[in-house]
Amino acid sequence: MSSTTAQIRLVSSHPEVYEPCDDSFALVDALLADRAHLLEQHPTLCMEVGCGSGYVITSLALILGKEAPGVHYIATDINPHAIRVTRETLEAHGVHAELINTNIASGLDSRLKGLIDVMVVNPPYVPTREDEVGAEGIASSWAGGENGRSVIDRILPIADNLLSEKGWLYLVTLTANNPSEICLEMRKKGYGARIVVQRSTEEESLHIIKFWRDFDSVDAKEMLTASKSASWSL
Amino acid sequence: MRLITHNMLSSNIKGVTNGFPLRIEAEKVVEKPVEIDPKFLKNMFVKIDWKALVDASRIMGYADLPDEANPSMLELDEFLQKFHHALLELHLEEGALVCPQTDRRFPVIKGIPNMLLHEDELFLQRGVSHGGGGTPKTQSRTFKYLDLNTSLSCA
Ligand SMILES: C[S@@+](CC[C@H](N)C(=O)[O-])C[C@H]1O[C@@H](n2cnc3c(N)ncnc32)[C@H](O)[C@@H]1O
Numbered sequence: 001m002s003s004t005t006a007q008i009r010l011v012s013s014h015p016e017v018y019e020p021c022d023d024s025f026a027l028v029d030a031l032l033a034d035r036a037h038l039l040e041q042h043p044t045l046c047m048e049v050g051c052g053s054g055y056v057i058t059s060l061a062l063i064l065g066k067e068a069p070g071v072h073y074i075a076t077d078i079n080p081h082a083i084r085v086t087r088e089t090l091e092a093h094g095v096h097a098e099l100i101n102t103n104i105a106s107g108l109d110s111r112l113k114g115l116i117d118v119m120v121v122n123p124p125y126v127p128t129r130e131d132e133v134g135a136e137g138i139a140s141s142w143a144g145g146e147n148g149r150s151v152i153d154r155i156l157p158i159a160d161n162l163l164s165e166k167g168w169l170y171l172v173t174l175t176a177n178n179p180s181e182i183c184l185e186m187r188k189k190g191y192g193a194r195i196v197v198q199r200s201t202e203e204e205s206l207h208i209i210k211f212w213r214d215f216d217s218v219d220a221k222e223m224l225t226a227s228k229s230a231s232w233s234l
Numbered sequence: 235m236r237l238i239t240h241n242m243l244s245s246n247i248k249g250v251t252n253g254f255p256l257r258i259e260a261e262k263v264v265e266k267p268v269e270i271d272p273k274f275l276k277n278m279f280v281k282i283d284w285k286a287l288v289d290a291s292r293i294m295g296y297a298d299l300p301d302e303a304n305p306s307m308l309e310l311d312e313f314l315q316k317f318h319h320a321l322l323e324l325h326l327e328e329g330a331l332v333c334p335q336t337d338r339r340f341p342v343i344k345g346i347p348n349m350l351l352h353e354d355e356l357f358l359q360r361g362v363s364h365g366g367g368g369t370p371k372t373q374s375r376t377f378k379y380l381d382l383n384t385s386l387s388c389a
Contacts, residue, residue, distance in 0.1 A: 044277045070273035072238065083346050096268070098239045102349035107246040107340075111254060115281060 008059055012088035014081040018141035020055040022201050023172050027122050028059045030170055030196040030208035035063055041166060043071055043117035048097075049104055049155060051075035052141060054086030056120055061095035073097035074112075076105060079140070104158050116162040122172040123151045148177045156182070159211075160189050169211040170196070179207050186211050235326045235345050237290050241282055243347065245333035245340075247355045255286035256331035256340065258293045264325045270318045276308050282321070291320040 013019060031038065046064075048057040057075045064071055075097045077083050083101045090097055105112065124133070124141055125148040132143040133150045144150055152173070159169045169191075173179040183193040192214035199206045245253030288299045298316050300307075307313040330339040331347055338355070341348050 044274065070271050070277060072274060072278075074239070074242075078350065080346075080348065084344070087344075087346070098236055099346050100239065100243070100349060101346055102246075103351070106351070107243050107347075107349035109246075110244050111242040111283075 008055055008062070008089075009092060010053060010055070010089065011092040012085045013053065014085055016079065016138050016141075017082045017085045018052040018138065020053055022199065022204075023122050023125075023206055024052075024055050026197050026199045026206050026208050027056055027120060027170060027172050028063075030210070031056075031060055031063055031120065033196055034170075034210065038064060038118065039068055041117060041168070043068070045112070045116050045164075046071055046073050046118040046120075047105075047112075047116045047162070048073075048075040049119065049121045049159075050082075050123055050141075051077050051086045051097075051099070052079075052082050052122070054082075054089030054097075056122060057086065057097050058089050058093050058095055060118075060120060061090070061097065062093060074100070074108075074116075076100045076102050076108075078103050078134075082141075104155055105162060109158065109161060112162050114162070114164050116159075117164050117167050119159050119163060119167065119169045121155055121159070121169065123155055124148075125152060125172065125174050125177055127174075127176050144177070148174055152177060152182065156185060156189075160186075160191075163213065165213060167213065171209050171211065173207050173209060175205040175207070179209060183209065183211075190214060235342055235347050236322050237287060237294070237324055237326075238278070238282075238321045239347070240290050240326070240331065241286055241321075243331065243349070245335065245338065246349055246351060247333060247336055247338060250333060250335045252335050253333060255283065255290065255334070257334055258290055258326060259330040259332060259339070260294055260326055262326075262328035263294045264327050265323050266325055268322055270315065272308075272314055275314055275317055275321070278321070279303075279305060279308055279317070287320055291324060294324045294326065296320055296324055 010020065046060060051057050054075070057073055061073055073096065075086060077086065080101050083099050087099055100108065123144065125144045126142045127148040128143040128145060130145045130150065132139055133145040134140045135143065144152065163169060173182060186193055190213055191211040194210050195207050196210045197208040240256065240258065243256055245256060247253070284303050288301060291299050296319065299320050325345055326342050327345050329342050331342060332339050
């Protein structure tokens with residue numbers, strides 16, 4: 001399977017568009033690792049928020065490929081250059097996603113409510129000063145404000161609104177983002193969480209967390225608290 | 235932009251209550267054939283606002299969709315083919331999506347709708363209508379970062 005991702009060529013780039021990096025690779029690895037589950041889930045609508053170069057959404061379309069008929073892909077980015085690069089990446093690999101230049105999912109929230117089966121997000125997560133978030137240039141692709149949580153915290157309720165009953169969210173986080181707290185926040189909204197990929201580089205320790213709506217575990221909150229120290233001792 | 239996307243988009247200007255469907259101004263429409271996928275069409279049918287799709291496809295120059303549709307029609311190949319064509323093969327390449335309540339134009343350039351708002355649109359409006367001032371291109375550049383900054387500071 002790893003050959004699928006190896007084939008992703010970056011045919012296009014732009015100085016203001018985030019180039020695929022360790023975080024992008026870790027997210028795609030998580031999707032690859034979960035491929036069998038993704039196929040079994042039979043998604044109809046898959047969406048990426050903040051598609052950047054298009055590396056992740058193109059990989060997802062190739063990973064699911066012909067074995068998953070009936071899937072439609074949607075991707076958004078706030079940066080118009082990113083959307084253009086994503087279109088070229090998709091085209092070069094013969095796959096399609098509908099692209100929208102918007103802030104997270106603004107404009108889609110009412111009609112797409114409860115319809116997204118798979119959402120993938122590699123957000124700007126690097127802790128920075130708040131005024132760097134969304135500032136001019138490439139910085140807005142990684143600048144995440146206090147604890148790197150500014151954009152993440154705006155995405156989570158939107159993801160909750162858009163996800164279908166069987167919907168899953170794959171989110172890239174950094175240890176500095178306090179992933180266990182993110183999981184607790186999502187738990188309050190009724191989601192279970194699992195780390196699909198964990199990866200440490202010299203500079204950062206990344207977790208790709210998968211969230212799903214957890215209808216039948218009433219005790220899950222306690223479970224999570226109990227397991228918290230174990231699973232997050234890094 | 236395919237019409238399925240048009241069917242999923244609403245005007246995101248704060249205070250707008252009837253933001254769907256966006257009116258289409260079509261300057262350039264292209265047809266890109268794709269393989270029909272009956273499973274996808276059957277899953278999507280219930281989620282599609284049929285009238286919005288019929289009206290949009292007519293503006294895009296395709297008048298073959300019936301005014302009314304019901305799930306039993308999904309068994310007919312001829313209907314599926316038309317639904318497929320309207321939903322997935324007609325692309326708005328150049329033009330705009332217009333907010334039905336305020337007439338604000340969201341430009342569509344090279345097939346990509348730009349839903350980024352400009353600062354005063356993030357807050358409640360007092361019945362002001364937004365003319366589509368400025369060319370779409372300068373609009374998207376000018377408001378790109380404003381939009382992010384503003385929405386963050388009010389988050
Ligand atoms: C870390 S990059 C990830 C890019 C790509 N998905 C990848 O994994 O390589 C984050 C992306 O999110 C976009 N972004 C930042 N804030 C956003 C917002 N409010 N709405 C939509 N996209 C946003 C940036 O423009 C950037 O392309």
